Amino acid sequence: MVGLLKRSAKMDKTQSASAKSVSPVQSKRIVRLQLDSEPSAKSGPKSKSSRERPPINKRYEKNSRIHNSAFPLKKQRGFVLGGAKLLNGTEDPLEAGLENPDLGPFLLKQTRDLISSGDNPRKALELALRAIKSFEKCANGKPNLELVMSLHVLAAIHCSLGQYNEAIPVLERSIEIPVIEEGQNHALAKFAGCMQLGDTYAMLGQFENSILCYSAGLEIQRQVLGEMDLRFGETCRYVAEAYVQALQFDEAEKLCQMALDIHRENGSPGSLEEAADRRLMGLICDSKGDHESALEHYVLASMAMSANGQETDVASIDCSVGDAYLSLARYDEAVFAYQKALTVFKSTKGENHPAVASVYVRLADLSNKIGKLRESKSYCENALRIYGKPVPGIPSEEIASGLIDVSAIYESMNDLEQALKLLQKALKTFSDAPGQQSTIAGIEAQMGVMYYMMGNYAASYNSFKNAISKLRASGEKKSAFFGIALNQMGLTCVQRCAINEAAELFEESRSILEKEYGPYHPDTLGVYSNLAGTYDAMGRLDDAIEILEQVVGMREEKLGTANPDVDDEKRRLAELLKEAGRVRNRKFRSLENLLDTNPQPIIKDGIRVL
Template identity: 80%
Template sequence: MKEVVMMRNKGEDNEGNLVSEKENDSVDRRTGIKDKTQFASAKSVSSLQWKRPSHSHLESEGSPKSNPNERPPIDKRRERNLRKPNGVIPIRKQKNFALGVKFHNGTEDLLEAGLDNPDLGPFLLKQTRDLISSGENPQKALELALRAVKSFEITGNGKPNLDLVMCLHVIAAIYCSLGQYDEAIPSLERSIEIPVIEEGQNHALAKFVGCMQLGDTYAMIGQIENSILCYTAGLEIQRQVLGEMDTRFGETCRYLAEAHVQALQFDEAEKLCQMALNIHKKNGTPASLEEAADRRLMALICDSKGDYEAALEHYVLAGMAMAANGQEIDVASIDCSIGDTYLSLARYDEAVFSYQKALTVFKSTKGENHPTVASVFVRLADLYNKVGKLRESKSYCENALRLYAKPNPGIPSEEIASGLIDISAIFESMNELEQALKLLQKALKIYSNAPGQQSTIAGIEAQMGVIYYMMGNYSASYNSFSSAISKLRASGEKKSAFLGIALNQMGLACVQRYAIGEAAELFEEARSILEKEYGPCHPDTLGIYSNLAGTYDAMGRLEDAIEILEYVVGVREEKLGTANPDVDDEKRRLTELLTEAGRVRSRKSRSLQTFLDTNPQTTINDAIKVL
């Protein structure tokens, strides 16, 4: 999830740095992007800035010396209850003798008949902010804010009212803090409609904040596509008002790029991240933490696209900038990422050196029992597993599990779950399926049904479906895939490549359960998705074609099966050559079908497995990855 922070002019800038995908407590394990949402209450649009810290940044810790005028965030994913932060002066009970009847807490209330009083809306909004700051009774704060909206509507005379916009933002933030995200969305949509950009920067800023906060809310409920649309609208507002060379525009470019990375849309993310880097270059500023964050994100994008050399270059530059600014822990996190890239390049000795270097820093700064240390153990276990040193790999896995079993107080449970998923993948590759399944079940229990984690939960369930399939428990595999796919559909990932692959694997489970008709429907849907996402010549798409051909043949649709296999054989011959074993296998299958087409009456009954893509377990294991 991402965050919109509306900062006061007098408040300090809580800018930080992009965090490691396994080091920080709330990092998305697919992308390395921090996963936290903040909404700040606002006093007025004129007191806000365009400044927006990236959701991939570390946040500075609150302290008793914090500016008491700066309002704290009122919503975090893992902190549903409002609480009083450090450095906030207790709010005194106030009176306004002109307003009438008293509340129980000693402040003054107005009867419904007084909603046309122009002083009532600002008064109620102030009372709302005071309750939020004190961390007391969020439900009462919501009631006050809703009354303030009514007052602003009555006294606004139909004109765009920025106080009303701010009140709607606060209402949405309270709903989010209560976990009622669906209730927050209508308020934010309305807040976006009210401001008129032509009226000046204050109106533009109000519309911008509404777009970004709405995007955050969609992301919290897993609707990444809608989230990206909102962020894009916010970026366009900044483009119109600030221009493309403003540093604040660059920060929002990075923000949107990170959202695209979470959606696995790496080309779009790369363009936006490059725009942010170009702004740094144009302004000629020395290596800053902001530029380091941009370079680190670009490295992550390059790594995800398989351009490992470019990723290394960006990681090294980011590490140098972090070191120049005294960010020792961030340098260690980057060393872990560099180790991951070396591992992808099969440069194992250099990867071990990078991991050990990071491990030394984490042990000295965080303690030897910190989960961050365990995350490095997992990386080393993965490396030794890949080079065939299974004893060393298991030893590191056991050390990591020991630390995850007794985490330090205050460690987010999601960080533990992420580590368990990684270790499960290692045990699965060792063919220790029971142990891998147990770890996934523990991770699933930790995530439960947390908002904004539906895609992650779906990934875990899909991987469990893979393991059940490999164990021969096809009914359990089918149920796991069914649950995962329903979550992916509900979260808006109706056309993602991951959904297509999951549908294919569920189709294979249906084949094993002799549900041939359902298998064909699943293969057809998977084909339509991967044709759009990957193209018709991608190996994953061809694998689905092959499975669909076998299913059609089992259903008696011989001509359809022949047509598909002819295409698959033609593409494989063009891409792999005629002597490739995969081509020979499918040519043999095609020959058998053509022979049968010429002798329909003497057709032999054969198992559907003969026509399915060879070694489906390997296909599943390689295809499904936990999000």
């Protein structure tokens, strides 16, 4: 699940700048899980220790969260294809020799070779399907780990073709086959399937399902390896990153602390692995508003990285340090940290690398915050120059994320037209790429906000409608961000005089935000006020009074009776109560005056929704 994030909760932006945002996408994590072809009683479930991953604090790109399970196969012997025959007496090539125990491993090896070369994924898909059929025939109803391997490979091929929904039942089946009681290789196979399925759900933006799968895999590993194994600790960090992606920072903090405790117990302080955990913990603390603690973790991580000669990683951490200083309004120290990172990135990556642009965006954000608008625009232009002509090999998603970040700065400068143009470019970059639906929805929601602010309510409505349909499809219909988007779309409906639709949207938003935030949260109270105004406009005076009485009571409890917000709500309630005494002569006031038209801006994945 993807929720909402304030400005302070930001990922590292060394690769794709986010001066004001969080990326919805998670960084590439490849898990190479090995299953010995000849089971060993001493072998155990292996963690993802050899997976390829970028700096832990890098933007998380969910479009690449797929584990590639690599299983060493036995040396293949030659064999003769046996023969299934068609009715006309000719051999069916698709069914030939499926009972031969050597055929499945041979086909699986061919499949893996095709995947490695990147050639003809359709042919690889065909070979994988034949391998599965062969393993099924040879299994005789018994759990077959080679069949599990082939299912993992088939799912990976589906994902490489963008067929994520097709991969899910394949992986679900692969999880059902292994029997943990049969040995550690079975546990490893089930663990690998859980993690790969979690990645696939993450690709679809279904983060709740993703975390359920990761948690199941983590529990399997805990049972087999124990709670102090370094491999279990690495998986703790991996799952913690998933919780960060879902903005569930309390759960992320627990798992990340477990990983740090494991390093301490195993006597590995100052290692690169511990530095990665420190970096993630710094991000979590930063996201929760504990910037001082975040700085402590960043400094420890930086020292470890520096001691191991990881210059670029140190520069990435410097960016995070600058972010923490910026959140603490320690602007001079933030500038110093950013400039350090900028110097390193220019020398190691080149002056036209997006990592350099990401620092420019940070500096633009800082300059904007302290009122140096000319400097801020200059930094934005430098960043856009790099994003306009990126160096080869840079993912298009990274460029789009940078455009979103710069758009947010122009919006804060009230240059809505330029901000909207940049969002449109970002949207075009993402197109309708599989696994990016949540990101695209976020961009469309922010465009809806822009159009609303510009008075183009028809375009605003269409943008929100597209965003909400994508969020529903991607499984985010229970997230706080979804509730905020519904509220904003409701306000747009009010401007278009679609009062009944507005009421439905406010009601759905209320039910979501009550669960996600609770009734006392400012965003929930804002929806209450909007719903009360809508009920009043619909003639449902009693319902409007009931809601406003609730809002006034909660605001008095939290803010005190003398607060201006409380006075405003009390005035509105008094008007409704007065009207209730003369219903027949009721005068309908302008609905716009009844609504809470100044909700606080919320940032989600770089998308600010009013």
